[in-house]
Amino acid sequence: xxxxxxxxxxxxxxxxxxxxxxxxxxxxxxxxxxxxxxxxxxxxxxxxxxxxxxxxxxxxxxxxxxxxxxxxxxxxxxxxxxxxxxxxxxxxxxxxxxxxxxxxxxxxxxxxxxxxxxxxxxxxxxxxxxxxxxxxxxxxxxxxxxxxxxxxxxxxxxxxxxxxxxxxxxxxxxxxxxxxxxxxxxxxxxxxxxxxxxxxxxxxxxxxxxxxxxxxxxxxxxxxxxxxxxxxxxxxxxxxxxxxxxxxxxxxxxxxxxxxxxxxxxxxxxxxxxxxxxxxxxxxx
Numbered sequence: 001x002x003x004x005x006x007x008x009x010x011x012x013x014x015x016x017x018x019x020x021x022x023x024x025x026x027x028x029x030x031x032x033x034x035x036x037x038x039x040x041x042x043x044x045x046x047x048x049x050x051x052x053x054x055x056x057x058x059x060x061x062x063x064x065x066x067x068x069x070x071x072x073x074x075x076x077x078x079x080x081x082x083x084x085x086x087x088x089x090x091x092x093x094x095x096x097x098x099x100x101x102x103x104x105x106x107x108x109x110x111x112x113x114x115x116x117x118x119x120x121x122x123x124x125x126x127x128x129x130x131x132x133x134x135x136x137x138x139x140x141x142x143x144x145x146x147x148x149x150x151x152x153x154x155x156x157x158x159x160x161x162x163x164x165x166x167x168x169x170x171x172x173x174x175x176x177x178x179x180x181x182x183x184x185x186x187x188x189x190x191x192x193x194x195x196x197x198x199x200x201x202x203x204x205x206x207x208x209x210x211x212x213x214x215x216x217x218x219x220x221x222x223x224x225x226x227x228x229x230x231x232x233x234x235x236x237x238x239x240x241x242x243x244x245x246x247x248x249x250x251x252x253x254x255x256x257x258x259x260x261x262x263x264x265x266x267x268x269x270x271x272x273x274x275x276x277x278x279x280x281x282x283x284x285x
Contacts, residue, residue, distance in 0.1 A: 083120035086128070090119050093132035099140060107142050114147040118154035127153070127161050133255035145251055152203055152248040160202050163195050164249070167205065168258035171245065172268070173222045178250050179213055179242040180205070183271055190264060196243055204249035212239035215278065223268075225260035231272060232279040240276045 115138075119131045130153060138145050156164065170190045171178050180191065199205035215233045222228050245253065265282075272278045 082123070086122050087116060087120050090122060090128050090132045090135065093129060094135040094139070097133055097136035107139055111138065111142075111145075111147055111150075114150050118150040121154065124158035124161070126165070127156065127158055129257070130161060130252070130255060133257075134252070137255055146248075149248045149251045153252060156202060160198060163198055164202070164204055164252070165256050165258065166191060166195070167199060167245075167249075168253045168256040169224050169260060170264060171224060171253070171258075174213070174216075174219055176250070177213070178245040178253060180244075181213075181268065181271060181276075182241040182243060183275060190261060190267075199249075200243075204246055204252070205243050206246065207243045211242060211244060213242045213244070214239050220283065223260045223265055224258035225265075227260065227265055228283040229265075229269065229272075230281045230283055232281075234277075234279070238276075238278070240272070240278070 115131075115135060119128075119135075122128045122131050134145055134150070134153065153161075167180060171180055180196070193207075196205055196207035200207035215231055215238045217236075218230060218232060220228050220230050269280050269282065273280045
């Protein structure tokens, strides 16, 4: 059988794209399903079935067992082909998300294996995009993302991934903390409490219990758009209720293409100023 390499024209050899190709060669090639392999496999299946049909095996139990094996083999081939297609699509997207130059390290083999196992089921375009961005970021900066975050992303349904993207669009960031400020109706601006419970169940948001963010003097909060505000409280140690992101969600939010909705900054300023009695100053870009 002719061996086919997963090759991409990447130019210079010391780039993040090179690392991605190396990773693809190690992890995609051994399991690649090619047309020649498919034809050979199905030829063998057809021959085996023909032998059954002409009565080479006289025992009914043996015939039934072989037929089950053939059906199982066909199902396995179909599943492997689907998984391979998902992985190759993600690698193609990731190539377009890489910087053209840089000095990347080597992606940990254990992490790469976990990525392949988690990403092979991603058939939804939105989820594939998230996996691709995460892969590109890890190739550029190895060790930036945990294997636990990969498993969290693997378990997200397409609808859950879209709800999380919405949460990223509506989030505020203070240093390493990312959270959704809560309004008087126990819901963040622009999201329902039901959506928050979905993310809580996915391990991405703490939406149950009495959770608050303590307002530090002169704290600067950043929106997904990059716009910033500064908040002050007349009472030291003032707290505002919020739903904080989990550690996995903070990691995952870095690869989400989040855009602050029109009017959201103004609505948040009103919430903090009128609802939580804070002094709010919008900062220059």
